[in-house]
Amino acid sequence: MSGSFSSLNNALGALRYNRVVMDVASSNIANATTTGYTRRRVEGESVGAPAQPAMWSRYNNTGEGVRASALERMVDPFLDARSRTEHGSLSYLQTRKAVLERFEAGVGEPGDNGVSAALAEFKAGWHDLANNPGTEAARSQVLGRAATLVEAIRIQSRNVEDEAAAQRTHLETVVSEVDTLAADLAETNRSIAVGSFNGTDVNALMDQRDQLAMRLAQLTGATTQQRADGGLDVALNGVSLVDGASANRLTASVAASGEVSFAVVEPDGSAVAVGPLRGEAGALADVLAVTLPGYSAGLDEIARQLADDLNAQHQQGYDQLGQPGGPLFSYDPGRPAASLAVVVTDVSGLAAGGVPGATLDGSNATALAGATGVGDAYQRLVNGLGSEVASVRRLTANQAALTAQVDGSREQISGVSLDEEMVSLLSAQRAYEAASRVMSTVDSMLDTLINRTGLVGR
Amino acid sequence: MTFTRVTQNMMSQRSLQGLHVSLDRLAKLQEQLSTGRVLNRPSDSPTDTTAAMRVRASLAETKQFARNAADGQGWLTQIDSTLQSMVSQTRRARDLALQGVNAGSASTTSREALALEVEQLRDSLISLANTRYLDRPVFGGVTTGTSAYDSDGQYVGVPGQVDRAIAEGVKVRVDVDAATAFGPQGANLFDDLESLSGALRSGDTAGVRAGLDALATGMDRLTSALADVGSRANRIDRAVQRTVDDELALRTSLSEIENVDLPKALVDLHLQEMAYQAALGATARVMQPSLMDFLR
Numbered sequence: 001m002s003g004s005f006s007s008l009n010n011a012l013g014a015l016r017y018n019r020v021v022m023d024v025a026s027s028n029i030a031n032a033t034t035t036g037y038t039r040r041r042v043e044g045e046s047v048g049a050p051a052q053p054a055m056w057s058r059y060n061n062t063g064e065g066v067r068a069s070a071l072e073r074m075v076d077p078f079l080d081a082r083s084r085t086e087h088g089s090l091s092y093l094q095t096r097k098a099v100l101e102r103f104e105a106g107v108g109e110p111g112d113n114g115v116s117a118a119l120a121e122f123k124a125g126w127h128d129l130a131n132n133p134g135t136e137a138a139r140s141q142v143l144g145r146a147a148t149l150v151e152a153i154r155i156q157s158r159n160v161e162d163e164a165a166a167q168r169t170h171l172e173t174v175v176s177e178v179d180t181l182a183a184d185l186a187e188t189n190r191s192i193a194v195g196s197f198n199g200t201d202v203n204a205l206m207d208q209r210d211q212l213a214m215r216l217a218q219l220t221g222a223t224t225q226q227r228a229d230g231g232l233d234v235a236l237n238g239v240s241l242v243d244g245a246s247a248n249r250l251t252a253s254v255a256a257s258g259e260v261s262f263a264v265v266e267p268d269g270s271a272v273a274v275g276p277l278r279g280e281a282g283a284l285a286d287v288l289a290v291t292l293p294g295y296s297a298g299l300d301e302i303a304r305q306l307a308d309d310l311n312a313q314h315q316q317g318y319d320q321l322g323q324p325g326g327p328l329f330s331y332d333p334g335r336p337a338a339s340l341a342v343v344v345t346d347v348s349g350l351a352a353g354g355v356p357g358a359t360l361d362g363s364n365a366t367a368l369a370g371a372t373g374v375g376d377a378y379q380r381l382v383n384g385l386g387s388e389v390a391s392v393r394r395l396t397a398n399q400a401a402l403t404a405q406v407d408g409s410r411e412q413i414s415g416v417s418l419d420e421e422m423v424s425l426l427s428a429q430r431a432y433e434a435a436s437r438v439m440s441t442v443d444s445m446l447d448t449l450i451n452r453t454g455l456v457g458r
Numbered sequence: 459m460t461f462t463r464v465t466q467n468m469m470s471q472r473s474l475q476g477l478h479v480s481l482d483r484l485a486k487l488q489e490q491l492s493t494g495r496v497l498n499r500p501s502d503s504p505t506d507t508t509a510a511m512r513v514r515a516s517l518a519e520t521k522q523f524a525r526n527a528a529d530g531q532g533w534l535t536q537i538d539s540t541l542q543s544m545v546s547q548t549r550r551a552r553d554l555a556l557q558g559v560n561a562g563s564a565s566t567t568s569r570e571a572l573a574l575e576v577e578q579l580r581d582s583l584i585s586l587a588n589t590r591y592l593d594r595p596v597f598g599g600v601t602t603g604t605s606a607y608d609s610d611g612q613y614v615g616v617p618g619q620v621d622r623a624i625a626e627g628v629k630v631r632v633d634v635d636a637a638t639a640f641g642p643q644g645a646n647l648f649d650d651l652e653s654l655s656g657a658l659r660s661g662d663t664a665g666v667r668a669g670l671d672a673l674a675t676g677m678d679r680l681t682s683a684l685a686d687v688g689s690r691a692n693r694i695d696r697a698v699q700r701t702v703d704d705e706l707a708l709r710t711s712l713s714e715i716e717n718v719d720l721p722k723a724l725v726d727l728h729l730q731e732m733a734y735q736a737a738l739g740a741t742a743r744v745m746q747p748s749l750m751d752f753l754r
Contacts, residue, residue, distance in 0.1 A: 032467065101501075104501055109507060110500075110510040110716065116511050116515065123518070124518055127523075128522075130526075131525070357616070359601065359616050360600045361618050361619075361620075362620070363619070369623070379508050383500070386501045386503075388501075393501065404471075404475060411468045411471070412462065412465070415463070417465040418748055419748060422753065
């Protein structure tokens with residue numbers, strides 16, 4: 001038989017349990033909009049007979065009430081991993097998109113101020129010179145337009161260089177942020193291991209752990225592996241970055257060609273090369289190694305072709321003084337677009353004439369107007385850039401939709417629903433009231449038993 | 459029990475996302491309307507960008523060809539009118555020579571008068587042969603000097619062609635070769651006139667007859683040069699007409715590629731505005747109620 005006061009104990013357990021439920025609900029409500037917070041749920045369990053009290057003993061009670069068995073953090077680790085992967089891809093695309101769109105804005109095509117327009121004006125200038133080979137105005141107009149064309153090409157070349165320099169700095173920032181995050185994550189892993197060993201509530205630490213892992217995934221596309229002690233191991237393309245409580249460092253070196261190589265440096269100083277990354281760092285590496293050098297090479301080819309075509313034709317003509325024409329443009333073969341310059345400084349040096357001697361023949365000027373087909377190459381270059389930006393933009397939109405979908409599924413499990421918390425508050429309140437009623441009922445029963453029993457005949 | 463949990467955060471995130479998408483579309487239309495262009499950067503449509511760049515290049519070329527042709531028209535018009543007056547003056551010299559043949563035994567004074575007039579005609583023809591267009595002697599070839607013939611009727615120009623490009627790879631000659639129009643060096647129109655005036659003055663009838671024949675040849679040369687100039691002027695006129703048509707066609711297609719279809723864009727803008735307002739309204743409604751409103 002159970003003792004007289006066991007019901008009081010039951011009620012006390014219920015009061016305690018419902019207080020915990022209300023505490024957790026209020027904490028959930030408080031953190032409803034906190035970034036990275038996952039909702040908690042109290043797992044209650046009814047206290048019953050022990051499995052095997054003792055060899056010859058018997059459990060006579062009908063139940064010992066309730067107790068809070070665990071404080072569960074509502075997460076799905078697989079969905080978390082999926083979400084990190086998608087966020088890594090999204091941030092890869094978003095970074096590429098941002099860089100490419102900024103770069104594209106500097107191209108200025110189609111319009112009245114781009115390289116294409118400068119080239120058309122340059123050609124028209126030669127025609128005008130062919131019409132009036134003797135006039136100073138037509139000659140200086142050609143020189144002026146040649147300078148404009150050269151400047152337009154060099155501005156684009158400088159844009160590429162500036163963008164590459166900016167993205168190199170950006171990459172350094174990303175790498176140092178990765179190092180900080182990796183160190184923080186290792187420290188968090190250690191705290192979680194210690195905390196779960198001595199039974200402290202580590203849920204807040206786990207929230208922090210997941211947020212660090214998410215940021216690492218966004219920066220590098222890192223993959224994670226859950227440890228038995230609750231920590232997260234992080235690997236970059238198969239190379240370990242964070243292993244439990246110890247963190248390695250990431251380094252990135254950019255070659256002159258723009259090629260980016262990543263390596264993970266262990267605490268003892270040994271470095272392991274890492275393959276291509278995703279995330280922000282991967283996007284920057286791609287931009288630095290492929291996109292910008294590709295555009296730059298196209299621009300160089302255009303500058304070289306322009307200079308070679310026009311120089312060849314110009315040298316076939318005769319200038320205003322009847323001397324054979326010299327080269328019109330000069331460039332450094334190593335970096336043609338950046339070093340393109342007009343050699344002819346004196347207007348009389350323009351070889352408009354097609355016959356020897358000082359004449360007013362303009363046939364070479366006409367030939368020079370049609371000397372180069374570089375416009376087509378430039379159109380292809382711009383088309384290529386435009387297609388790449390358009391494709392990255394489409395991919396980003398798709399990836400954003402996919403990421404939002406995965407985040408939605410995650411929020412469905414981990415997010416705080418205010419209605420739900422209100423309901424659980426309400427039911428806990430009612431249960432609390434009922435448990436109090438149990439107490440007063442037992443109390444009045446005992447009152448009857450103690451004060452009103454055995455008074456017969458008194 | 460299984461059910462889809464929907465949290466307030468999810469709804470606010472989704473609403474926000476919807477609002478962003480809607481506002482983005484609105485901004486895109488706004489940009490198109492305020493710039494008046496559909497193509498604002500290559501990625502808006504890479505294919506159209508290439509087309510637009512091509513059309514722009516062709517447009518610039520066509521404009522330049524029109525300028526070249528107009529310049530050529532100026533040259534040919536000038537040459538045409540010069541040759542016309544030279545023909546009429548040469549005809550007058552022939553008349554005088556005929557008079558000289560008929561009046562072979564006339565008085566010295568009247569012969570002298572004929573010779574004087576021929577000489578004046580010669581001077582006038584030389585100055586016509588030095589006619590300039592934009593400061594260049596039109597019969598002087600590619601000379602840098604200011605005249606084609608000196609006062610003795612000797613050619614001082616530099617033989618050469620003056621061409622104008624009127625279409626891709628098409629050039630038209632806009633000057634006239636002096637030797638073709640006025641005869642070769644040493645036996646040109648002015649030399650003929652000089653010997654004619656000499657023959658008239660001296661009463662050398664045979665010389666005057668020879669001069670008459672030479673003038674007939676000179677006339678032929680001038681008229682055939684005139685016919686040649688006329689046919690070239692026709693060619694250039696047709697080219698000018700064609701460049702005008704081309705320019706219009708190119709402008710139209712450029713505008714079709716680059717510019718915004720205003721009525722369509724305005725209707726789209728209106729629709730997007732309504733969609734955005736609806737999204738705002740829905741968001742405001744969705745965010746308001748919660749269980750709290752119904753609990754004591």
